[in-house]
Amino acid sequence: MSDQEHTSSEQLMRALASGDLAAFDQLVLRHQKPAWAIAYRFLGDRHEAEDVVQDAFLRLLAAASRYQPTCSFKTYFHQIISRLCLDRAKKKLPRCLDAMPDVSDSGPDALGEMEKRQDAEAVRAALAALPPQQRLAVVLRYYEGLSYQDIASALEITPKAVERLLARGRDHLQATLKTWKDF
Amino acid sequence: MFGCSRVRRQLGAYLDGELSPKNRAVVERHLVHCQPCRIALESLHRLERTLQSAEVPPAPPSLAWQIMAKARERQNTEAERNVIRLGHRLATPRPWAFKVAAAAVLVFGLAAGSYMGRSVSQTVTAQTAVQADPLAVYNLDYLADAPKGSLADSYLALASSDRGY
Numbered sequence: 001m002s003d004q005e006h007t008s009s010e011q012l013m014r015a016l017a018s019g020d021l022a023a024f025d026q027l028v029l030r031h032q033k034p035a036w037a038i039a040y041r042f043l044g045d046r047h048e049a050e051d052v053v054q055d056a057f058l059r060l061l062a063a064a065s066r067y068q069p070t071c072s073f074k075t076y077f078h079q080i081i082s083r084l085c086l087d088r089a090k091k092k093l094p095r096c097l098d099a100m101p102d103v104s105d106s107g108p109d110a111l112g113e114m115e116k117r118q119d120a121e122a123v124r125a126a127l128a129a130l131p132p133q134q135r136l137a138v139v140l141r142y143y144e145g146l147s148y149q150d151i152a153s154a155l156e157i158t159p160k161a162v163e164r165l166l167a168r169g170r171d172h173l174q175a176t177l178k179t180w181k182d183f
Numbered sequence: 184m185f186g187c188s189r190v191r192r193q194l195g196a197y198l199d200g201e202l203s204p205k206n207r208a209v210v211e212r213h214l215v216h217c218q219p220c221r222i223a224l225e226s227l228h229r230l231e232r233t234l235q236s237a238e239v240p241p242a243p244p245s246l247a248w249q250i251m252a253k254a255r256e257r258q259n260t261e262a263e264r265n266v267i268r269l270g271h272r273l274a275t276p277r278p279w280a281f282k283v284a285a286a287a288v289l290v291f292g293l294a295a296g297s298y299m300g301r302s303v304s305q306t307v308t309a310q311t312a313v314q315a316d317p318l319a320v321y322n323l324d325y326l327a328d329a330p331k332g333s334l335a336d337s338y339l340a341l342a343s344s345d346r347g348y
Contacts, residue, residue, distance in 0.1 A: 024254050028247050036242035050246060057250045061257065116236070123237035141199065142234045148201050159201075167195050174230055 009073035016064040024064075028057055034144060035081055041139045042085045044128050048092070052084045059084075071153060078146070078154035082136055089132035126176040134169035137162055185209050190220050198227050 004012065004026045015023035035056055039049035059080050067076070127135055133155065140146045140154060148159040148166075155162070185193075190213045196202050197210050214221055323342060329335030 019258075021251075021254060021258065025251050028250050032242055032247050032250070036246065037239045040239050040242075046240070046243070050243060053242070053246060054250050054253065058253060058257065061254050116238075119233065120237040123234055138234070142231060143239075148196075148199070163196055163201070166199070167192065170195055170227065170230060173234070174226065177230070177233065 009077075010069045013060075013064055013067045013069070013073060016061065017067060024057075024061055027060065031077060032057075035077070037143060038078075038081050038139055039085060041124075041127065041143055042132075042136055043088060044124055048088060052081065052088060055084050056080045075150055075153045078140065078144075078150065079156070082140075082154045085136060086132055089135075122177060122180045126173050129176055130169055130172055134165050134172065137165040138169045138173070141166055185213055187213075187217060187220055190214070190217070191223055194220070194224050194227055198224065198231065 004015075004023060007015075007023075007026070009027060009030065012023040012027050016027070032053060035053045036049060039052040039056075040046070043049050043052065056077070060077065127138065130138065136155065137151055140151045141148075146154070148162045151162045152159045157165075190210055193202060193206060193210055197207060202210065214224065323339060326335045326339050329339065
């Protein structure tokens, strides 16, 4: 087990700034999962999510020498991902959702699996119908568990604006999902 | 005391744990007595649970390696670019660099000239001091006490006149 596994992400960034690519590898291994989850939930498309995650890490690499740990690494990285996601949303309309992976039609859990899949499809469609900023605020809050302050930093807006975005997002989602589930 | 519409507006932040302790207490007091607001809160709870039940497919296993490979490719390209940039910088003539080099050569020349001039003059002075004494020049010290009119005295007189003294 290497020492870097116990190093903070902020320290890894400093090591990366001095050209240590092993530190970069560690950052990728550590943060690729949440980065993927945000990008995929926001974009609803595997290829686009892959592109955004790759771009985000490469931006991190390019910005390492200018990195100042004035905020946590997580907040800094969320800012990068958020900007890339919103840029994509500006360029691409309408969103095209990936088909969910197939599940087998037989077996004891087949019904449960199908129900789960339908739920996920409905949620993805409801999320897809949100305006980009609302969608991103909802993703960061409900899937990443970020505080209003952290979402505000990621989206470069005020916490009050986050509260309003989330309120409108919840209203939209409830209205969309009402047809499928009782809210 | 908050009315229902104000409490409804705050239910989301209440559920997210983002209300101040004071507002939280006010909302909680309201909820005790207001069933429609409790139903609205339960509806938000359900929405949260539904959202969180939707799973995300795992990231492609090759994603991390692709990113790492791309980073190495970028770093190598950047290193090559830096070498090329340095080569260009060294190969490009710079008028100011010539001026600085010429000034440096001039200053060095002047300093070296001044130093060498000083050391030559010191050598000449020392030689002059030695040459001033013919006894020392020709090692004729042993003739210094020769009686006047002797052959040795004449030789000494000859040696002094030969050097122009």
